[in-house]
Amino acid sequence: MKAKVLFLSLSISFGFIACDSDEDTTAPIIEHVHGSEEVAVGDDFEVDADFSDNEELGQAKFDIHDIFDGHDHGKVASSWSETRTVELSGQDAEAEETFTVPANATAGPYHVVVQCTDAAGNSAEFKEFDFWVTSAEAPQYTVSSPMDDQDYDVNDVVSFTGSVDDMSGIEEVFVRVFEDEGDHDGHDHDDEGEHDHEPVYEEEIEAGGATSFDLVNLTPITLDASMFDEDHADFVIEISAIDNDGHISRYEIHGHMH
Secondary structure (H helix, E strand, C coil), X not given: CHHHHHHXXXXXXXXHHHHHHCCCCCCCEEEEEEECCEEECCCEEEXXXXXXXXXXXXXXXXXXXXXXCCCCCCCCCEXXXXXXXXXXXXXXXXXXXXXXXXXXXXXXXXXEEEEEEECCCCECCCEEXXXXXXXXXXXXXXXXXXXXXXXXXXXXXXCCEEEEEEEEEEEEEEEEEEECCCCCCCCCECCCCCCCCCCCEEEEEEEEEEEEXXXXXXXXXXXXXXXXXXXXXXXXXXXXXXXXXXXXXXXXXXXXXX
Protein backbone atom coordinates (compact mmCIF):
# COMPACT_ATOMS: atom_id res chain seq x y z
CA MET A 1 0.00 0.00 0.00
CA LYS A 2 2.81 2.38 0.91
CA ALA A 3 4.46 1.60 -2.42
CA LYS A 4 1.28 2.51 -4.27
CA VAL A 5 0.96 5.81 -2.35
CA LEU A 6 4.62 6.61 -3.07
CA PHE A 7 4.17 5.81 -6.75
CA LEU A 8 1.05 8.03 -6.91
CA SER A 9 2.88 10.89 -5.18
CA LEU A 10 5.80 10.64 -7.59
CA SER A 11 3.43 10.54 -10.55
CA ILE A 12 1.68 13.71 -9.37
CA SER A 13 5.04 15.43 -8.76
CA PHE A 14 6.30 14.53 -12.23
CA GLY A 15 2.98 15.72 -13.62
CA PHE A 16 3.46 19.15 -12.04
CA ILE A 17 7.03 19.30 -13.37
CA ALA A 18 5.79 18.44 -16.86
CA CYS A 19 3.12 21.15 -16.65
CA ASP A 20 5.70 23.69 -15.50
CA SER A 21 8.02 22.76 -18.35
CA ASP A 22 5.18 23.31 -20.85
CA GLU A 23 4.66 26.93 -19.71
CA ASP A 24 5.03 29.43 -22.56
CA THR A 25 7.83 31.87 -21.75
CA THR A 26 8.78 32.81 -25.32
CA ALA A 27 8.06 36.43 -26.21
CA PRO A 28 6.22 37.31 -29.42
CA ILE A 29 7.97 39.25 -32.19
CA ILE A 30 6.93 42.44 -33.95
CA GLU A 31 8.26 41.67 -37.42
CA HIS A 32 7.75 44.98 -39.23
CA VAL A 33 6.04 48.32 -38.78
CA HIS A 34 4.99 50.34 -41.82
CA GLY A 35 3.84 53.97 -41.91
CA SER A 36 4.11 57.29 -43.72
CA GLU A 37 6.62 59.95 -42.72
CA GLU A 38 4.15 62.82 -43.16
CA VAL A 39 0.41 63.30 -42.82
CA ALA A 40 -1.66 66.50 -43.00
CA VAL A 41 -4.13 67.55 -40.31
CA GLY A 42 -7.57 66.11 -41.02
CA ASP A 43 -6.16 63.24 -43.10
CA ASP A 44 -5.92 59.53 -42.34
CA PHE A 45 -2.70 58.05 -41.03
CA GLU A 46 -2.19 54.33 -41.61
CA VAL A 47 0.07 52.06 -39.58
CA ASP A 48 0.58 48.40 -40.53
CA ALA A 49 2.41 45.91 -38.33
CA ASP A 50 3.23 42.20 -38.59
CA PHE A 51 3.36 39.98 -35.49
CA SER A 52 4.38 36.39 -34.77
CA ASP A 53 4.47 34.06 -31.77
CA ASN A 54 5.48 30.47 -31.17
CA GLU A 55 2.05 29.56 -29.75
CA GLU A 56 -0.71 32.18 -29.66
CA LEU A 57 -0.75 35.96 -30.05
CA GLY A 58 -2.75 38.13 -27.67
CA GLN A 59 -2.91 41.90 -28.16
CA ALA A 60 -1.18 44.75 -29.95
CA LYS A 61 -1.06 48.32 -28.69
CA PHE A 62 -0.49 51.44 -30.79
CA ASP A 63 0.51 54.60 -28.93
CA ILE A 64 0.75 57.93 -30.79
CA HIS A 65 2.06 61.06 -29.08
CA ASP A 66 4.00 64.23 -29.84
CA ILE A 67 7.75 64.70 -29.38
CA PHE A 68 7.86 68.48 -29.09
CA ASP A 69 10.86 68.52 -26.70
CA GLY A 70 9.20 70.56 -23.99
CA HIS A 71 7.96 73.45 -26.15
CA ASP A 72 4.83 75.16 -24.86
CA HIS A 73 2.23 74.04 -27.38
CA GLY A 74 -1.54 74.04 -27.42
CA LYS A 75 -2.06 77.81 -27.51
CA VAL A 76 -4.46 77.55 -30.46
CA ALA A 77 -3.94 74.03 -31.76
CA SER A 78 -3.65 71.01 -29.50
CA SER A 79 -1.17 68.16 -29.58
CA TRP A 80 -2.58 64.84 -30.74
CA SER A 81 -2.30 61.67 -28.69
CA GLU A 82 -4.14 58.40 -29.20
CA THR A 83 -3.84 54.86 -27.90
CA ARG A 84 -5.49 51.82 -29.46
CA THR A 85 -5.49 48.16 -28.42
CA VAL A 86 -6.12 45.47 -31.04
CA GLU A 87 -6.92 41.81 -30.39
CA LEU A 88 -4.69 39.30 -32.20
CA SER A 89 -5.00 35.56 -32.72
CA GLY A 90 -2.96 32.71 -34.17
CA GLN A 91 0.79 32.48 -34.54
CA ASP A 92 1.03 35.12 -37.28
CA ALA A 93 -1.09 38.24 -37.67
CA GLU A 94 -1.12 41.60 -39.40
CA ALA A 95 -2.78 44.70 -37.98
CA GLU A 96 -3.73 47.49 -40.38
CA GLU A 97 -4.86 50.48 -38.35
CA THR A 98 -6.15 53.81 -39.66
CA PHE A 99 -6.04 56.89 -37.44
CA THR A 100 -7.57 60.24 -38.36
CA VAL A 101 -5.44 63.24 -37.44
CA PRO A 102 -7.64 65.86 -35.73
CA ALA A 103 -8.16 68.99 -37.82
CA ASN A 104 -6.90 71.15 -34.94
CA ALA A 105 -3.84 69.02 -34.16
CA THR A 106 -0.58 70.84 -33.57
CA ALA A 107 1.77 70.39 -36.51
CA GLY A 108 5.15 68.92 -35.71
CA PRO A 109 7.02 65.68 -34.98
CA TYR A 110 5.11 62.73 -33.56
CA HIS A 111 6.00 59.23 -32.42
CA VAL A 112 4.35 55.81 -32.85
CA VAL A 113 5.16 53.05 -30.36
CA VAL A 114 3.89 49.55 -31.19
CA GLN A 115 3.78 46.91 -28.44
CA CYS A 116 2.57 43.30 -28.40
CA THR A 117 1.78 40.57 -25.87
CA ASP A 118 0.96 36.93 -26.49
CA ALA A 119 -1.84 34.88 -24.92
CA ALA A 120 0.49 33.86 -22.06
CA GLY A 121 1.29 37.48 -21.24
CA ASN A 122 4.81 37.61 -22.67
CA SER A 123 5.78 41.01 -24.10
CA ALA A 124 7.57 41.63 -27.39
CA GLU A 125 10.38 44.11 -27.84
CA PHE A 126 8.57 47.24 -28.95
CA LYS A 127 8.99 48.94 -32.32
CA GLU A 128 8.80 52.69 -32.87
CA PHE A 129 9.14 55.36 -35.52
CA ASP A 130 8.71 59.10 -35.95
CA PHE A 131 6.50 60.99 -38.39
CA TRP A 132 5.42 64.57 -39.00
CA VAL A 133 1.98 66.15 -38.89
CA THR A 134 1.78 69.04 -41.36
CA SER A 135 -0.57 72.02 -41.51
CA ALA A 136 -1.08 75.09 -43.70
CA GLU A 137 -1.11 77.06 -40.43
CA ALA A 138 2.49 76.06 -39.66
CA PRO A 139 5.54 78.11 -40.75
CA GLN A 140 6.08 78.13 -44.53
CA TYR A 141 9.46 78.18 -46.32
CA THR A 142 10.81 79.91 -49.40
CA VAL A 143 14.39 78.73 -49.95
CA SER A 144 16.48 79.71 -52.96
CA SER A 145 19.84 78.67 -51.48
CA PRO A 146 21.16 76.12 -50.81
CA MET A 147 19.58 74.04 -53.53
CA ASP A 148 18.57 70.44 -52.94
CA ASP A 149 20.78 67.53 -54.04
CA GLN A 150 23.86 69.70 -54.54
CA ASP A 151 27.50 68.54 -54.57
CA TYR A 152 30.11 70.19 -52.34
CA ASP A 153 33.83 69.98 -51.77
CA VAL A 154 35.41 69.72 -48.33
CA ASN A 155 35.52 73.16 -46.64
CA ASP A 156 32.85 74.62 -48.92
CA VAL A 157 30.59 77.12 -47.15
CA VAL A 158 26.81 76.71 -47.24
CA SER A 159 24.97 80.03 -47.01
CA PHE A 160 21.21 80.55 -46.75
CA THR A 161 18.89 82.72 -48.84
CA GLY A 162 15.14 82.78 -48.42
CA SER A 163 12.58 83.24 -45.68
CA VAL A 164 10.31 81.56 -43.15
CA ASP A 165 6.84 83.10 -42.95
CA ASP A 166 3.96 82.68 -40.52
CA MET A 167 1.05 85.04 -39.89
CA SER A 168 0.83 84.14 -36.19
CA GLY A 169 4.49 85.01 -35.62
CA ILE A 170 7.62 82.88 -35.39
CA GLU A 171 9.17 82.07 -32.01
CA GLU A 172 12.33 80.18 -32.98
CA VAL A 173 14.19 78.93 -36.04
CA PHE A 174 16.48 75.91 -35.93
CA VAL A 175 19.11 74.54 -38.30
CA ARG A 176 20.43 71.01 -37.91
CA VAL A 177 22.73 68.94 -40.10
CA PHE A 178 22.40 65.15 -40.05
CA GLU A 179 24.51 62.56 -41.75
CA ASP A 180 22.27 60.78 -44.25
CA GLU A 181 22.80 57.09 -43.56
CA GLY A 182 20.39 55.57 -46.03
CA ASP A 183 17.18 55.73 -47.99
CA HIS A 184 14.20 56.80 -45.90
CA ASP A 185 10.97 56.57 -47.89
CA GLY A 186 8.78 56.38 -44.83
CA HIS A 187 7.15 53.06 -45.66
CA ASP A 188 9.07 50.55 -43.57
CA HIS A 189 10.33 51.40 -40.11
CA ASP A 190 11.82 48.79 -37.86
CA ASP A 191 13.03 51.17 -35.17
CA GLU A 192 13.47 54.91 -35.16
CA GLY A 193 12.36 57.53 -37.59
CA GLU A 194 14.23 59.46 -40.22
CA HIS A 195 16.84 61.13 -37.98
CA ASP A 196 17.45 58.56 -35.26
CA HIS A 197 20.93 59.93 -34.50
CA GLU A 198 22.37 63.17 -33.17
CA PRO A 199 22.96 66.12 -35.51
CA VAL A 200 26.54 66.93 -36.45
CA TYR A 201 25.68 70.64 -36.41
CA GLU A 202 22.87 72.71 -34.91
CA GLU A 203 21.90 76.33 -34.39
CA GLU A 204 18.90 77.92 -32.67
CA ILE A 205 17.80 81.52 -33.22
CA GLU A 206 15.06 83.46 -31.42
CA ALA A 207 12.75 85.10 -33.95
CA GLY A 208 10.88 87.27 -31.44
CA GLY A 209 7.42 86.72 -32.90
CA ALA A 210 8.21 88.21 -36.32
CA THR A 211 5.88 87.13 -39.12
CA SER A 212 8.87 86.72 -41.47
CA PHE A 213 12.39 85.52 -40.76
CA ASP A 214 15.18 86.15 -43.28
CA LEU A 215 17.34 83.04 -43.69
CA VAL A 216 20.39 85.22 -44.31
CA ASN A 217 20.45 85.56 -40.51
CA LEU A 218 21.48 81.91 -40.22
CA THR A 219 25.18 81.28 -39.71
CA PRO A 220 26.90 79.96 -42.88
CA ILE A 221 28.03 76.36 -42.40
CA THR A 222 31.55 75.26 -43.30
CA LEU A 223 31.55 71.63 -44.42
CA ASP A 224 34.55 70.48 -42.43
CA ALA A 225 35.49 66.81 -42.83
CA SER A 226 35.56 66.55 -39.03
CA MET A 227 31.78 66.98 -39.00
CA PHE A 228 31.39 63.53 -40.55
CA ASP A 229 34.71 61.89 -39.55
CA GLU A 230 35.54 61.47 -43.25
CA ASP A 231 36.08 63.59 -46.35
CA HIS A 232 32.97 62.39 -48.18
CA ALA A 233 29.42 62.12 -46.88
CA ASP A 234 25.76 62.47 -47.76
CA PHE A 235 23.95 64.82 -45.43
CA VAL A 236 20.63 66.55 -44.76
CA ILE A 237 20.23 70.17 -43.70
CA GLU A 238 16.98 70.54 -41.77
CA ILE A 239 15.52 74.01 -41.22
CA SER A 240 12.64 74.01 -38.76
CA ALA A 241 10.59 76.69 -37.02
CA ILE A 242 8.00 76.97 -34.26
CA ASP A 243 5.30 79.64 -34.38
CA ASN A 244 3.37 81.43 -31.65
CA ASP A 245 0.50 78.93 -31.93
CA GLY A 246 2.83 76.01 -31.25
CA HIS A 247 3.03 74.61 -34.79
CA ILE A 248 6.39 73.20 -35.92
CA SER A 249 7.34 72.63 -39.54
CA ARG A 250 10.53 71.69 -41.36
CA TYR A 251 12.29 72.08 -44.69
CA GLU A 252 14.97 69.60 -45.77
CA ILE A 253 17.89 70.03 -48.17
CA HIS A 254 20.02 67.06 -49.21
CA GLY A 255 23.69 67.48 -50.04
CA HIS A 256 26.78 65.48 -50.95
CA MET A 257 30.32 66.29 -49.81
CA HIS A 258 33.20 64.80 -51.83
